[in-house]
Amino acid sequence: MTCIFCAIAAGDIPATLAYESDDVVAFHDIDPKAPVHLVVIPRAHHANAAELAAADPALAGALLTVAAQLGAEHHGGFRIVLNTGPDGGQTVDHVHAHVLAGRGFGWPPG
Numbered sequence: 001m002t003c004i005f006c007a008i009a010a011g012d013i014p015a016t017l018a019y020e021s022d023d024v025v026a027f028h029d030i031d032p033k034a035p036v037h038l039v040v041i042p043r044a045h046h047a048n049a050a051e052l053a054a055a056d057p058a059l060a061g062a063l064l065t066v067a068a069q070l071g072a073e074h075h076g077g078f079r080i081v082l083n084t085g086p087d088g089g090q091t092v093d094h095v096h097a098h099v100l101a102g103r104g105f106g107w108p109p110g
């Protein structure tokens with residue numbers, strides 16, 4: 001099965017990286033929804049946030065830690081989003097955290 005985010009993590013598809021470690025990679029979203037829009041993924045393929053949390057809680061924690069660190073680099077607050085499942089707006093079935101910053105965000109989200 002071809003997974004676009006596995007391919008980015010492997011370096012087989014180009015992306016503008018913002019962070020990488022043995023476990024986690026972050027890159028700039030190709031279609032940004034805010035002035036800062038990063039996508040943070042584990043290198044290991046898990047379909048969504050629920051499956052990652054169940055299968056590997058430590059990796060889920062690492063993903064959140066990196067997302068929070070990247071968000072905190074941008075003054076004025078940020079939003080972390082984990083779209084999960086088709087009704088949750090998930091279009092790529094490799095778990096990813098969106099880190100959004102640089103504008104205001106309403107609540108509840110639209």
Ligand code: AMP
Pocket residue numbers: 004013015027028029030031032039083089090091092093
């Ligand atoms: P989601 O709708 O939560 O599954 O988010 C998937 C995100 O991946 C979207 O915001 C897309 O713009 C982004 N995306 C898809 N393909 C790429 C790519 N090749 N490089 C960077 N971002 C991508």
Ligand code: ZN
Pocket residue numbers: 003004005006007044045046093094
């Ligand atoms: Zn994958």
